[in-house]
Structures are given as structure tokens and as C-alpha cells.
Amino acid sequence: MERNLNELVLETLRKRSELKQLKQLQGYLTTLGHAHTHFYAFKLIRFCVLTLSNLSYARLIFDHLPSPNTHLFTAIITAYAAHPATHPSALSLFRHMLRSQPPRPNHFIFPHVLKSSHHSFSVQSLHAQIVKSGFHHFPVVQTALVHSYSKLLGGMDNAKKVFDEMSHRNVVSFTAMVSGFARVGDVETAVRVFNEMPERDVPSWNALISGCTQNGAFTQGIELFRKMVWECNRPNGVTVVCALSACGHTGMLQLGRWIHGYVYKNLFVFDSFVSNALVDMYGKCGSLGKAREVFEMNPEKGLTSWNSMINCFALHGQSDSAIAIFEQMVEGRDGVRPDEVTFIGLLNACTHGGLVEKGYSYFEMMVREYGIEPQIEHYGCLIDLLGRAGRFDEAMDVVKGMSMKPDEVVWGSLLNGCKVHGRTDLAEFAAKKLVEINPHNGGYGIMLASVYGELGKWDEVKNVWRTLKQQKSYKVPGCSWIEVDDQVHQFYSLDKSNTKTEELYGVLESIVGFRNEVMVELYP
DNA sequence: CTAGGGTTAG
Structure with missing residues (x-):
């Protein structure tokens, strides 16, 4: 009988995928007196979370259990920890668990609860709880602690303390340290920790490369990317996104193209992140057509996809195209709601296209229709727009x-x-x-x-x-650069140290018919 | 049932 019931439950949950069937099964279990049997409750809850994505019903089942065990607490807390919106619920349920002991927490639960903690007091009290329950020797728990501390503002000292006390430091804990130092802008230390790592995998490289690009060290990021490929580590989507961002910022179109080819050949999932990064790279490197091509190919255009495309057109002064994309974005079948970044791009496009009235009306639309509080960036765009049009009274009104x-x-x-x-x-x-x-x-x-x-x-x-x-x-000094044959040439205003400068002046002279050094700054 | 990495902005 037991065996048959087990099979029935598992079979039902495997085949059906609706709440109705789940409730039927629940009713059947109740009539058999098994409504509170931990094994079945666990199966039902997992099904609710994983298949139905119905967290509240999972919680309902859980709340009806007279004495849930550690497994059941962990199942719900894990589910809450998976989404930032439900992190507070994860913490409060964990506190409830501590009060209602037994059951006692096991070491599996702490990484989830730590992941849900975003304030130093909760991380520190969890740390105390971990020590009290004797789980501070588990590498998984220690690693989760390092990660949690490293994400807190000014938490690197504590992260380092836990890290230094670990008896078995693994790749994951090293990586957490690398990303922690990178997050606070200490790229140098991040690199040092990275170099001290006994072994490295793709996420470790990603932590360092993303650390570089997020701190504006684009060239360094590119160098690391090259080294990573050279050392036969296969970049994944995350690596590629960081590297493309660096290409865009430094104008390295050749490498960007190479990465595009790599993505095409090696990454099965053409995820939206990668697509957006490609659009941005092509746009920033001046290949507007290519940017658009990649954009159109993306089957799942999200907010960032639209924003990136709008920014590309704005960057190139193609205000009409930027506006057309915006209209497509909000009117489409499943219209995407614009955010503050969208309007920065849109206002920029209007400024570069001299569309004062349009820009003004978009600013109004942002506030009135979409309820977006203007940021200083938006005011910057608006003043730029009005200033270029010579409408200083209005500009000053905006400033005031x-x-x-x-x-x-x-x-x-x-x-x-x-x-x-x-x-x-x-x-x-x-x-x-x-x-x-x-x-x-x-x-x-x-x-x-x-x-x-x-x-x-x-x-x-x-x-x-x-x-x-x-x-x-x-x-x-004013600076600009251009890529020729996979090499970036940098020029500073009135600077003659670049080896190509003489050549450049010559070409320039032949084009404009006279020698004008100021031109070097404007049209390198 | 466990731990690390991601794009866009004047």
C-alpha cells in the first residue's frame, strides 16, 4: 500500500502540472491520513515551487503542517531565497524556525539565509548563529559568509577575516574575495588575490574581468580576456558580455567582431545579455547597421535591448530612428515599459537632432505618463537641449x-x-x-x-x-582614438608623441588643403 | 536541498 501510494504521488506529480491536480492529490492524501506526512508534504511543496512557481500555495501547505522538519523549512526558505522580492520572507521564516526549535537548522540552510541578508546586522547575527550551532567549519557555510560580507559596504575586513580562518579555501571562496575587492574598486588587490589562487575556473576569470570593466579598466579587462583565451579557458556568456563592454568603451571593433564569431560558434544559448552587449559594442564602434542587425535577431527583446538600440542611434545623432525604436518599444504586442535609461537615450537623441519640442514633450511624458522621477542626468539632457536651441529663459527655469x-x-x-x-x-x-x-x-x-x-x-x-x-x-587634454588593423591609435590634442602623428598631419593636409593643428583634435 | 561571475546612461 505504502509503496503504491508513493508511486501514485510521484507519478501524478510527474505527469500533471496544474494546481487543480495538486489539490486533488492533496485531498486524496488527507482521506488516507497522510496529509501531514513529511515525505509527501515535501514532494508537494517542491512541485509547487519548481513546476507551478506558486510560492504562496507552497507556503499554505507548509503552514498547515503541525511539526515541519528541517527539510521542509529548507525547501520553503530556498524558494524564498531564489528571488530578491521574497528575501524578507526567507529571513522571517528562518527566525521563526529558530524560535520554534526543534527542528534545528542544518548547514544547508545557511547559504540561502545569508543570500537573503543585505544588512550588516543580519549577516553578523547569522554569523553568530552559525558559530553557536557549530556550522562554522563547513566550507560551504564559510564561503557563503565570505560572499555575504564582501557584498556589504565596508565588509571586506570581515570577509577577509573569515577567509583567512578557512582551513580549506576553494575556488569559490577565492572568487568571492576577488569580486569583493573589485566591487570596492580595489582592482589591484583583486588581481593579487586572483594570482594567488591555486586553481582558476571560468567564474574566477569572470569575477576579475568584470571587476576591471566595472571600474573603467577596460584595457586591462581586454588583456585579461586575451590571457584567458590564451590559457585555454573557454569564455562563457558572462565573460563575453564583459569583454564586449570593454570593446565598446575602447573602440576595439576587430576584437568585438572576433567575439561575435566566437559567440556564434561556441555559445549555444544566444542569451539576451550577450545580444545586448553586441548591440552596444557595434553601436559604440560605429557599426550602426551591424548593431541593428543583431538587435533585430534577438527574439526576446527586453528593456535593456531597447535601451541599447536607442542609445546607439542617439550616439550617432539619428534621432528619427531612435524615436522610431522607442515607439516600437512601447507599442509592440507586449509593450515594454521604458525606464529612466530609455529617456536619457531619447533626450540625447533629440538634442543631437535639434528636436527641442519633441525632447521637451518626452521629458513631460516621462514624468506624467510613466511616473519617473527625473534624475540629474535627465536635467542635464534637457538643459543641453534648451541651451543648444538658445532658449535660456526656459533653461534657467529648469535649473531653478x-x-x-x-x-x-x-x-x-x-x-x-x-x-x-x-x-x-x-x-x-x-x-x-x-x-x-x-x-x-x-x-x-x-x-x-x-x-x-x-x-x-x-x-x-x-x-x-x-x-x-x-x-x-x-x-x-582632448583625446581620441581610432582602430587600424586591430591596433588602437590614440591621439591627444597638440601631442606629437604618437608615431603616426606626422603621417596623420600629412593625410589631413591633403584632405583639407592646409595644415591646421586644431583639426587634429576634431578629426583624427 | 549547498557556495563564486553579467549588458545599457549626460
């Missing part, structure tokens, strides 16, 4: 109406507009603000001095230059 302190981009955009339209009075105001916000940026001082020059305020010009010299403030 901002809920936050205007930043360098806001004043910089305004100053830019002023220069174009000869509004020297307002330019002085904006330049002063810039110097005030960031006195160490020599570029702002130079701009202020030039505005004073235009106004004929020669004493002020002298003052600004004196301050600049005293502070030893320097302007960061």
Missing part, C-alpha cells in the same frame, strides 16, 4: 526648478549653449559655478578666463590665471 543641486554637466551644458549663442553674461555665471563646484579642473578655469576675456574684464582674466598657476591645475 530642479530638486537637486545642479552638477558639472548641467552648468557645462548651459555654458556650451551660451558660447554657441553668444550669451556671454550667462556664460560668466555658468563658468563661475563650474569653477566653484570643481576648482581643481583646470579646464573650467580656462573657460572662465576666456569668458572674462570676451567681456573685456582683463583684471579677472589675470586673477583666474594666477589661481590656476598657484593650484597647478591642468586641463585634461
Whole structure:
């Protein structure tokens, strides 16, 4: 009888996949007096979570059990820990478990509960609980602790403490340390830990490479990617996404293309992350057509897919295409709801296309229709838009109406507009603000001095230059780069040290018919 | 039933 019932339950759960059948089975078990049998309850709960994705019904079954065991607690807590939205439930159920002992937690449960903890007090109290229950010698638990601490702000000291006390450090705990150091921007230490690792696998490489790209060390990220391939580690989707991001930021189209080929040949799942990263890479490297091609091929266009495509068009000043993509995005069969990034791209596109009214109306739409609180980035775009169009009264109204302190981009955009339209009075105001916000940026001082020059305020010009010299403030030189034959050539404004500079000036001269060094900065 | 890695933004 028992054996037959087991088979019946397993068979039903394997074949059916609806709540109705589950409830029938539940009723049948109740009539047999097995409603509270742990084995069946566990099977039903797992089925609810895994097949039906119905967490609340799983919890309902659980709540009716008079004395759930550790397994059953773990099943529900694992399910809660799988999604950030239900992390609080995982923690509160765990606290309930501690109060209602028995059952006692086992070591399997701690990684899940730790994963659900995002505050230092809960991680620390869990740590205490782990030590108290004697599970602090399990490598899995130690690793989870290292990871949890490393994700907390200022948690690296604790992470390191746990890590150093581990008797058997494995790849996973090393990787958690690498990503922890990378997260706080300490790429150097991340690299050191990585080099000390006794063995490395794909996720370890990914932790380091993503650490580089997230801290703006794109060239270093690329070098590591090359080394990884060289050492016969096969990059996966995650690696490729990071590497493509680095390609986009450095304009390495050749490598980007190579990666595209690698993806095509080696990665079975063409996931949306990879597709979006390809779109972004092609867009940033100037291959707009290729970007679009990849975008269209993506069968599951998500928010980021649309955003990336819009940004590509905005970057290239193709405002009409950017707007068309946006309209497709919101109107499509299963319309995607735009977010704040979408509108940054859209506003940018309008700015580069000179579409003032349209840009303004998109800003309004963002606030009114989508209830998105404008960020400083949006204000930056809007001021840029209005400034370029010479609509300074409105621009100043926007600045005054901002809920936050205007930043360098806001004043910089305004100053830019002023220069174009000869509004020297307002330019002085904006330049002063810039110097005030960031006195160490020599570029702002130079701009202020030039505005004073235009106004004929020669004493002020002298003052600004004196301050600049005293502070030893320097302007960061304008820089651009171009890739030729898989090699990136970098040019700084008025810098002659690049070996190709002479050649370049020659070509330039033959095109424009005269030698103009400023052109080097504009059209390398 | 366990632990590490991901794209877009002025």
C-alpha cells in the first residue's frame, strides 16, 4: 500500500502540472491520513515551487503542517531565497524556525539565509548563529559568509577575516574575495588575490574581468580576456558580455567582431545579455547597421535591448530612428515599459537632432505618463537641449526648478549653449559655478578666463590665471582614438608623441588643403 | 536541498 501510494504521488506529480491536480492529490492524501506526512508534504511543496512557481500555495501547505522538519523549512526558505522580492520572507521564516526549535537548522540552510541578508546586522547575527550551532567549519557555510560580507559596504575586513580562518579555501571562496575587492574598486588587490589562487575556473576569470570593466579598466579587462583565451579557458556568456563592454568603451571593433564569431560558434544559448552587449559594442564602434542587425535577431527583446538600440542611434545623432525604436518599444504586442535609461537615450537623441519640442514633450511624458522621477542626468539632457536651441529663459527655469543641486554637466551644458549663442553674461555665471563646484579642473578655469576675456574684464582674466598657476591645475587634454588593423591609435590634442602623428598631419593636409593643428583634435 | 561571475546612461 505504502509503496503504491508513493508511486501514485510521484507519478501524478510527474505527469500533471496544474494546481487543480495538486489539490486533488492533496485531498486524496488527507482521506488516507497522510496529509501531514513529511515525505509527501515535501514532494508537494517542491512541485509547487519548481513546476507551478506558486510560492504562496507552497507556503499554505507548509503552514498547515503541525511539526515541519528541517527539510521542509529548507525547501520553503530556498524558494524564498531564489528571488530578491521574497528575501524578507526567507529571513522571517528562518527566525521563526529558530524560535520554534526543534527542528534545528542544518548547514544547508545557511547559504540561502545569508543570500537573503543585505544588512550588516543580519549577516553578523547569522554569523553568530552559525558559530553557536557549530556550522562554522563547513566550507560551504564559510564561503557563503565570505560572499555575504564582501557584498556589504565596508565588509571586506570581515570577509577577509573569515577567509583567512578557512582551513580549506576553494575556488569559490577565492572568487568571492576577488569580486569583493573589485566591487570596492580595489582592482589591484583583486588581481593579487586572483594570482594567488591555486586553481582558476571560468567564474574566477569572470569575477576579475568584470571587476576591471566595472571600474573603467577596460584595457586591462581586454588583456585579461586575451590571457584567458590564451590559457585555454573557454569564455562563457558572462565573460563575453564583459569583454564586449570593454570593446565598446575602447573602440576595439576587430576584437568585438572576433567575439561575435566566437559567440556564434561556441555559445549555444544566444542569451539576451550577450545580444545586448553586441548591440552596444557595434553601436559604440560605429557599426550602426551591424548593431541593428543583431538587435533585430534577438527574439526576446527586453528593456535593456531597447535601451541599447536607442542609445546607439542617439550616439550617432539619428534621432528619427531612435524615436522610431522607442515607439516600437512601447507599442509592440507586449509593450515594454521604458525606464529612466530609455529617456536619457531619447533626450540625447533629440538634442543631437535639434528636436527641442519633441525632447521637451518626452521629458513631460516621462514624468506624467510613466511616473519617473527625473534624475540629474535627465536635467542635464534637457538643459543641453534648451541651451543648444538658445532658449535660456526656459533653461534657467529648469535649473531653478530642479530638486537637486545642479552638477558639472548641467552648468557645462548651459555654458556650451551660451558660447554657441553668444550669451556671454550667462556664460560668466555658468563658468563661475563650474569653477566653484570643481576648482581643481583646470579646464573650467580656462573657460572662465576666456569668458572674462570676451567681456573685456582683463583684471579677472589675470586673477583666474594666477589661481590656476598657484593650484597647478591642468586641463585634461582632448583625446581620441581610432582602430587600424586591430591596433588602437590614440591621439591627444597638440601631442606629437604618437608615431603616426606626422603621417596623420600629412593625410589631413591633403584632405583639407592646409595644415591646421586644431583639426587634429576634431578629426583624427 | 549547498557556495563564486553579467549588458545599457549626460
